[in-house]
Amino acid sequence: MSAIEARGLTKIYRTYKKKPGLWGAVRGLFKREYEELRAADDVSFSIEEGECVGFLGPNGAGKTTVLKMLGGLLNPTSGEARVLGHVPWKREDALKRQFSLLMGQKNALWWDLPARESLELNRTIYGIADKEYRDVVENLTALLEVRDKLDVMVRELSLGERMKFELIAALLHAPKVLFLDEPTIGLDVTSQQKVRDFLKHYNRERKIVTMLTSHYMGDIEALCQRVIIIDHGRIFFDGPLSGIIERFASHKILGFTIAETAAPDLAPYGEIMPKVDAQHRIRVARPKVMEICREVMARFPVTDMSVQEPPIEDVIREFFGTAGKPGSVKE
Template identity: 55%
Template sequence: MPIIEAEGLSKTYRVFQKKEGVLGAMRGLYRREYKEVKAVDQVGFSIEPGEMVAFLGPNGAGKTTTLKMLSGLIYPTSGTAQVLGFTPWQRQDAFRRQFALVMGQKNQLWWDLPASDSFQLHREIYSIPAAEFKKTLDELTELLGVEKLTRQAVRELSLGERMKMELIAALLHQPQLLLLDEPTIGLDVVAQVAIQKCLRDYHTRRGMTMLLTSHYMRDVEALCSRVLVITHGTLVYDGPLSGITEKFGSAKLVRLDFVEGVVPAGLERFGEVTRSDGASADLKVERSKVAEVLGAILDCYAVADVSVQDPPLEQVIARVFEEGRKTHDAA
């Protein structure tokens, strides 16, 4: 049975349109005009137990709105969803004890208290036995390397340390499902890697299901093998991470190192030169023409080394977002 099963999930907001000027504002007091904004439009997918799935999309695409519906924070306009066998917006206690939602820009810990005091409050809320609570807390603080920081006031912690404490608080009751909304936003590379490692190790130990939204492709590549892509509230891709490059990456990146020590002139006739540095150059070539172009280059120039790579995932995802925007504008 899927952990998450959504079908035709939609959320429409009725937004007040304020007129310009004083006269327009006064008219708005008596006759208000609204427009409908579709935050999520007929989204459907299912996630099996133990999967780690990335949920990608540009700002305003509907990612956070979808997570809020799946966690029961807001009601959908239409559609259905089953999460852990429950309808999330019914907000049953049995459901709320089995999942956790972590939002990178929201705090759940008491600002002026040590994190350990907030952890004790969570223990009481979720009725966690003392021995089990201590075992889980010790495991998580060790994974994240924050054993000596739990008695420090949350406001005195760095952003990365606070995010680690937020993650610990979310995992104390050992949820079956973890919903993560931009968990590494604003963090440096060291903190990002630490959180990625913790989530990966915790998943290996507990088999937790995870749905992650992030603008950092390193998070996605480090944790997820399956990707959902949403643009303008509509799901446009659901499949393996590698399939995004195959479906939307129309070109390959050919990296060349030349024997002469300089990049020869005329290389642009084989494709788009995206980088030229000393004796090496990067060439953007259509996938279907890679073999043909490589043969022609080797016939014309003395090449010391060559490699063919997929374009960076960030570029491919950006293209998916752009195509989604054009489709939406055309519609």
């Protein structure tokens, strides 16, 4: 049995469409018109023990909707899901104790309490034993470097500190499955890195099943080997992170070390990229790589060369920025 399974998971939001003006409102009393939006459309995947999967897609793609269904906050319109063998939206106690859903955009801590008391409340809710609780708080506050913030009111914490406590609260009961919806949103680079390192460490130690959304590719690259990409509610890629480059990158980066004092003019061969370690670099369309290599080497005294893949972040941006509606691709 997989840790997480989704089969044909579909969520249609119906929103009431109000006609403009007074007459629109009056007409609406008699005949309501609804707009339907397929936020998740026939979503299927399985995630195994110990996996950490990045869940990617542009704004409004349906990521949060899927996570909310898997976290039991939302009933699907149709389809099935199992988390550790349980149907999440039945909200059985046995499951509640085994997973956590953290939403970076929402606050789960008690705003007007010191962080410590907010955690205490979570302890009571989950019925965590005293010693276990103290050990976990000790350990996690040290790892995340917020021990000196335990007695600060949650609303007085910085965004980064608050997110760290959100994480601690989410991990208090040692869940086996973790859904993280943008855990690093709005954090500065240093805090982002801290949270990322922490999650990496935690994931390695605990082998906790994690599903993570983030608009920062750095998070995904640091934590996930596998990614699922969703757009308009439909999954169109599910496979290894490296597979994204193979499948979607239209360009490669060529680097040449050229033994010549005068600056070589590589502009006719490709788009000039910033130099790295005295290596001249150009961006070249994939099918032309061999041809361009040959031409450059024939024309300049090249002493070394490299062929590199573009950064995943660029590939994703390029893909969502220029492609039309994605076709259905599955690994």
